[in-house]
Amino acid sequence: MSDIVTAVGTPNIALIKYWGKRDEKLILPTNSSVSMTLDEQLNTKTSVLFSNRLKEDRVYINGELQNTRGTEVGERLVCLDILRRIAKDKRHALVVSENSFPTGSGFASSASGLATLVYAASKGLGLRLSGKEMSIVARRGSGSACRSLMGGMVRWRKGVKADGSDSYAEQITKPDHWPELMNVVGILSASKKKFSSRAGMRQTERTSILYRSRMAYVEDAASRLTAALKKRDFQTLGEITMRDSNNMHSVMLDTWPPLFYMNDNSKEVIYKVHELNESEGKIIAAYTFDAGPNPHILTLRRNVNKVTRLLDEVDAVQKVLKLSMGNGPRILDRSESLIDERSLKPFKN
Amino acid sequence: MSDIVTAVGTPNIALIKYWGKRDEKLILPTNSSVSMTLDEQLNTKTSVLFSNRLKEDRVYINGELQNTRGTEVGERLVCLDILRRIAKDKRHALVVSENSFPTGSGFASSASGLATLVYAASKGLGLRLSGKEMSIVARRGSGSACRSLMGGMVRWRKGVKADGSDSYAEQITKPDHWPELMNVVGILSASKKKFSSRAGMRQTERTSILYRSRMAYVEDAASRLTAALKKRDFQTLGEITMRDSNNMHSVMLDTWPPLFYMNDNSKEVIYKVHELNESEGKIIAAYTFDAGPNPHILTLRRNVNKVTRLLDEVDAVQKVLKLSMGNGPRILDRSESLIDERSLKPFKN
Numbered sequence: 001m002s003d004i005v006t007a008v009g010t011p012n013i014a015l016i017k018y019w020g021k022r023d024e025k026l027i028l029p030t031n032s033s034v035s036m037t038l039d040e041q042l043n044t045k046t047s048v049l050f051s052n053r054l055k056e057d058r059v060y061i062n063g064e065l066q067n068t069r070g071t072e073v074g075e076r077l078v079c080l081d082i083l084r085r086i087a088k089d090k091r092h093a094l095v096v097s098e099n100s101f102p103t104g105s106g107f108a109s110s111a112s113g114l115a116t117l118v119y120a121a122s123k124g125l126g127l128r129l130s131g132k133e134m135s136i137v138a139r140r141g142s143g144s145a146c147r148s149l150m151g152g153m154v155r156w157r158k159g160v161k162a163d164g165s166d167s168y169a170e171q172i173t174k175p176d177h178w179p180e181l182m183n184v185v186g187i188l189s190a191s192k193k194k195f196s197s198r199a200g201m202r203q204t205e206r207t208s209i210l211y212r213s214r215m216a217y218v219e220d221a222a223s224r225l226t227a228a229l230k231k232r233d234f235q236t237l238g239e240i241t242m243r244d245s246n247n248m249h250s251v252m253l254d255t256w257p258p259l260f261y262m263n264d265n266s267k268e269v270i271y272k273v274h275e276l277n278e279s280e281g282k283i284i285a286a287y288t289f290d291a292g293p294n295p296h297i298l299t300l301r302r303n304v305n306k307v308t309r310l311l312d313e314v315d316a317v318q319k320v321l322k323l324s325m326g327n328g329p330r331i332l333d334r335s336e337s338l339i340d341e342r343s344l345k346p347f348k349n
Numbered sequence: 350m351s352d353i354v355t356a357v358g359t360p361n362i363a364l365i366k367y368w369g370k371r372d373e374k375l376i377l378p379t380n381s382s383v384s385m386t387l388d389e390q391l392n393t394k395t396s397v398l399f400s401n402r403l404k405e406d407r408v409y410i411n412g413e414l415q416n417t418r419g420t421e422v423g424e425r426l427v428c429l430d431i432l433r434r435i436a437k438d439k440r441h442a443l444v445v446s447e448n449s450f451p452t453g454s455g456f457a458s459s460a461s462g463l464a465t466l467v468y469a470a471s472k473g474l475g476l477r478l479s480g481k482e483m484s485i486v487a488r489r490g491s492g493s494a495c496r497s498l499m500g501g502m503v504r505w506r507k508g509v510k511a512d513g514s515d516s517y518a519e520q521i522t523k524p525d526h527w528p529e530l531m532n533v534v535g536i537l538s539a540s541k542k543k544f545s546s547r548a549g550m551r552q553t554e555r556t557s558i559l560y561r562s563r564m565a566y567v568e569d570a571a572s573r574l575t576a577a578l579k580k581r582d583f584q585t586l587g588e589i590t591m592r593d594s595n596n597m598h599s600v601m602l603d604t605w606p607p608l609f610y611m612n613d614n615s616k617e618v619i620y621k622v623h624e625l626n627e628s629e630g631k632i633i634a635a636y637t638f639d640a641g642p643n644p645h646i647l648t649l650r651r652n653v654n655k656v657t658r659l660l661d662e663v664d665a666v667q668k669v670l671k672l673s674m675g676n677g678p679r680i681l682d683r684s685e686s687l688i689d690e691r692s693l694k695p696f697k698n
Contacts, residue, residue, distance in 0.1 A: 209566045
């Protein structure tokens with residue numbers, strides 16, 4: 001009987017942003033963040049096999065064997081090592097992972113990828129970890145990944161302990177609490193410049209004059225957003241979301257040298273969202289931007305068409321995704337395995 | 350004998366920016382600012398006549414008689430009223446003003462225009478005001494105008510008094526202290542959006558979460574910049590200048606709703622300046638942006654060609670101006686008068 005475990009997981013979009021670490025190695029954030037787990041239109045599928053037949057860890061992403069010294073695989077190995085330590089199991093792992101993301105979608109595949117890996121590998125090692133425990137493991141690979149271990153709306157508590165044991169993700173509302181909430185994403189034509197988020201946030205912490213001021217406001221914003229979510233108050237949610245996105249991009253610009261992730265197309269969408277809300281007399285659409293130019297526009301299901309039309313008017317928007325609330329990672333049937341157990345390689349497509 | 354007085358004055362470029370007022374009516378700033386007065390390549394020429402023959406104030410700008418209720422002329426009337434009160438003179442004034450600025454240059458003609466008006470009108474009323482005194486009058490018309498009343502590098506002290514008597518401009522270095530210092534300006538193709546600075550800064554004060562943090566840092570930055578100017582230390586001057594520009598644009602973005610004055614072309618120039626400085630191993634060029642997308646690049650005379658080449662590489666740059674340090678406003682010969690004394694109108698061109 002095979003020990004292969006296959007899981008699927010998804011990215012999340014932060015409404016209160018994570019930008020800055022209080023501990024680089026343990027990946028402990030300087031502030032709490034809140035996100036929406038997205039549905040499986042964008043997903044990572046991952047199969048994991050722990051086996052004595054393996055002489056070393058092997059990680060394939062989108063069909064390519066990864067160099068074990070690379071950053072992206074490094075994050076995965078950190079998580080595997082932690083799980084093996086918990087399971088007291090020294091077997092090496094074969095990991096085969098496929099992202100469904102459209103090229104240039106600007107979605108950080110690391111959140112989706114690491115959450116799914118941790119989910120599959122925990123099961124593969126026979127561990128029965130809670131979402132909270134798995135989120136702590138995923139956090140060590142890539143901070144924002146910890147928020148993709150569960151569905152609905154999720155809060156990553158910054159925690160205060162030096163060992164990171166109180167810095168984990170927790171579900172604040174279930175997926176069915178507010179199923180009308182959607183995230184309409186405009187995928188822009190590929191942009192030229194891209195700064196690494198990891199290096200970028202380090203620069204911000206070290207150099208931004210305004211960063212402390214962001215830190216002084218953001219915990220309260222996270223609490224106010226959480227309260228708005230619980231009450232399904234889109235007005236408040238929308239305003240806090242947009243302002244926090246602007247606030248994060250402000251401290252990025254205040255970094256030395258400055259970091260820019262939005263571009264003129266992002267700005268055009270921002271203007272249009274403010275115009276739409278003004279013409280409606282209330283907030284029906286709320287933009288947010290991660291470390292990239294693609295607009296994510298939160299809205300309620302009944303207003304998705306208005307938001308889609310808005311994005312269609314922006315020349316540079318190549319594609320529009322209408323994403324709803326996701327349920328978090330889940331185990332797939334054996335038949336969905338990506339691993340050929342005989343050759344210990346990915347199945348050929 | 351004619352009482353017509355004609356003067357010429359110039360704009361200034363702020364290295365430490367003015368963005369926010371502690372008193373809207375008296376135009377008292379929330380922070381001190383520092384600027385470079387520019388040479389006469391860009392200038393305003395203004396003739397003023399006080400005469401009993403006039404039944405009301407009349408202001409012509411670029412040949413057009415201004416509506417006396419308009420903002421731009423309103424600023425001028427405020428200054429004229431103050432000067433008349435000081436001079437105990439109730440005669441009305443005829444003002445004829447011409448800006449040499451290229452269309453869409455993005456230079457606030459108000460600084461140059463108001464400084465020149467106050468300079469000419471003081472003389473026209475027979476007043477012998479100091480630069481400091483004239484700067485207080487010009488400030489009441491438009492804040493940044495007070496820095497154009499003198500040449501060289503100028504500091505506008507924010508002051509603390511409620512009546513504004515200690516909020517004035519003072520020369521911190523003479524024009525000949527550092528004549529090598531230049532400002533190379535890239536004029537971009539006209540941009541679409543423009544927010545009024547007056548309304549914009551009010552919004553920032555009221556809504557920006559990060560604004561207080563800017564206020565907490567900027568007085569010290571103004572002092573450090575002043576010290577760097579005195580020592581002719583371009584490294585320090587350059588870094589403080591770039592960071593303060595980024596910092597101001599950060600609080601603009603953090604305003605609700607957000608304000609954007611830079612665009613992707615501005616950003617391209619920022620990248621290129623950082624690349625140039627990196628390749629030189631030191632700061633030889635320092636960008637700064639006012640409430641608009643046009644880059645102003647401070648550099649020393651020997652590096653002007655490198656900076657010009659950099660700007661030439663940016664497609665959207667339509668024109669490059671190489672501006673040196675200016676001497677401040679001065680009185681022109683009678684023969685340069687713009688006023689036809691018989692008709693009490695501007696001379697026909």
